[in-house]
Amino acid sequence: MVKQKKISIFNLKNSNIFILTFFLIILYFYFSYNFKIDHTSKAYITNQGDNTVSIVDLETLKKLKTLEVGVAPLGITILQKKKLVFVGNVGTDDISVIDAVNDRLITTIKLGTAPLSLTSNFEETEVYVTDWFKNNVLTVSVDEMRVTSSQNVGITPSGIAYNEKYQYQVITNRDANTLEIYDKDHNLVKKIETGNHPFGVYSEGNFAYVANVYDDSVSIINLVDWSKHEFLVGAHPYNVRVNNKVAYVTNTIDDTITIYDLDSKKTIKTLDTGETPENLDLSIKLNLLVVTNWGSDSISIFDTQNFKHIKEIKTGAQSRSFGDFILQ
Amino acid sequence: MKKIIFTLLAIIFSTSALSHGPTPQKVQESVTIAASPEKTWDALKNYSEFNKIMKVRSFKDKTMKIKYELIKTDVPFSDYNAQIRVKKGANDNESIVQWTARFYRTYKLNPPIPEGQDDATAVAAVNKIVGPGLAGFKKSVESK
Incomplete structure (x- = not known):
């Protein structure tokens, strides 16, 4: 016992x-x-020349990983809440989906057409993809990971942005010099003239900002009264981002970015980047601006508090990342 | 043998797929010149041969870079922009001249792409300008 x-x-x-x-x-x-x-705030860089995505840790400013994706990756968007990265491959006409927690490729979505740029709705249930050749915007269901609908839009749909306030899809038509605005049911709200050769677009609150490549300017379009005005930047601007009433613009031919104060309507600074800077995105938490350099196969990182260059990091061949590419 | 056939098929498939999208093409070549970067930079600014094919858009002494756009229109490529820059070589009397060109094929619409208007034709044509152009410039600087 x-x-x-x-x-x-x-x-x-x-x-x-x-x-x-x-x-x-x-x-x-x-x-x-x-x-x-x-x-962890990370940048996902599409390298169109070597079919990879470079993943850079923005706290340590070191490259974490290089992932193989489809052929000629260009456009990108990130679902911040779902931690998913969508990469458009214009060579294989598909989308590579990356799980941003483990940085692994989880699936490939066949499109059958070249995806130029991507964005998602606020709920992150849908990803919208511009189809450059057939003048469509495709809707991809995030739950089903497949194309569920396709909508005809104006010619050469290039940049696409999502406006959270009005639930608008905002699309530049490069060869028509227009900006098209669609509501959440895909109805055309407005078609408005931009400068010459509109490409990159950003939209927040009551405004849309468009880079006019051949006019060396950015158009600011009011989404309520449809008034618009422009400001001049460097040669061949490609894309624009706005934060705290400051606009950041890449000047592809000058190898610079323009930093512009939207309140005082003055250029604050023009800073050197790597060669042929194309796209840009902000890490809000870390006060960083990241610029992709197509010509020098790298990214340039800037401090958005003092507007100073911090570091250039080598990525892969022909770095582009057209779209939102930073996991906040 | 199977492996070889598979590799060949993969190459054929990947190049035909590549010519499908709105992809800017890149030609980047460098040449080493036996002259100091300063001397080479001065020579580059005054070199008339490049100006026959390209128009200077801007130049920066600080970074020793010249930006060009194209003058010629009867070429099998489009939207050409280039830069030529001078960098330091292995020693004080050596410099590296790098030419980077960005351009597109001439055919911008839906595939099928007509012969002679594809990416490969555009790249080959630019290669024919860049390689001999740099060689000629090297000769000109080193013979002075």
Whole structure:
């Protein structure tokens, strides 16, 4: 009897240790998972010349990984809440989907047409893709990971942005010199003239901002009263981003970015980048601006508090990342 | 043998797929010149041969870069922009001249792409300008 009691006490202790260990393991995974989600801001760079995506940690400013995707990756968008990266491959006419937690390719979505640029709705249930050759915007269901509908738009749909406030899709038509605005049911709200050769677009609040490549300018379009005005930048601007009433514009031929104050309507600074800077995105949390350099196969990183260059990092051949490419 | 056939098929497939999208083409070549970067940069600014094919858009002494656009129109490529820059070589009396060109094929619409208007034709034509152009410039600087 005495012996039996001892054994049962021993067993009880043993099971306690098991339970404790089990909880420690759960806690470890819980915190490491949350740590990753809360603290890592990463840039995903599409390298059209070597069919890869470079992933750069924006805290350490070091390259983490290079992933093989489809042929000639160009456009990109990131679902911030779902931690998914959508990369458009114009050579294989498909989309590579990357899980941004583990940085692994999880699926490929066949389109059958060349995806130029991508964006998503606020709920992250749909990704919209401009189809350059057939003048369509495709809707991809994120749950189903397939194209669910296609809508005809104006010619050469190039940049696409999503306006959260009005739930608009905002699209530049490069060869028509227009901007088209569609509502969430894909009805055309407005077609408005831009400058010559509109390409990159950004939209936030009541405005859309369009880079006019051949006019060396950016158009600011009011989405309520449809008034518009322009400001001049460097040679052949490609894309634009806005944060805290400051606009950042890439000047592809000057190898510079223009930093423009939207309140005072003045250029704050013009800074050197790598060669042929094409696209740009901001890490809001880290106060960083990242620019992709097609010519020098790299990215240039700037501090958005003092507008100074921090570092140039080598990525892959012909870095482009047309779209939102930073996981916040 | 199977592997070879597979590789060949893969190459054929990938190049035909590549010519399908709105993709700017890139030609980048460098040449080493036996002259200091300063001397080479001065020579580059005054070199008239390049100006026969391209128009200077801008130049920057600080970074030793010249930006060009194209004058000629009877070429099998379009939207050509280029830069030529001078960099330091292995020693003080050596410099590297790098020419980077960005351009598109002439056919911009839906495939099928007509012969002679594809990416490969455009790249070959630009290669014919860049390679001999740099060689000629090297000769001109080093003979002075």
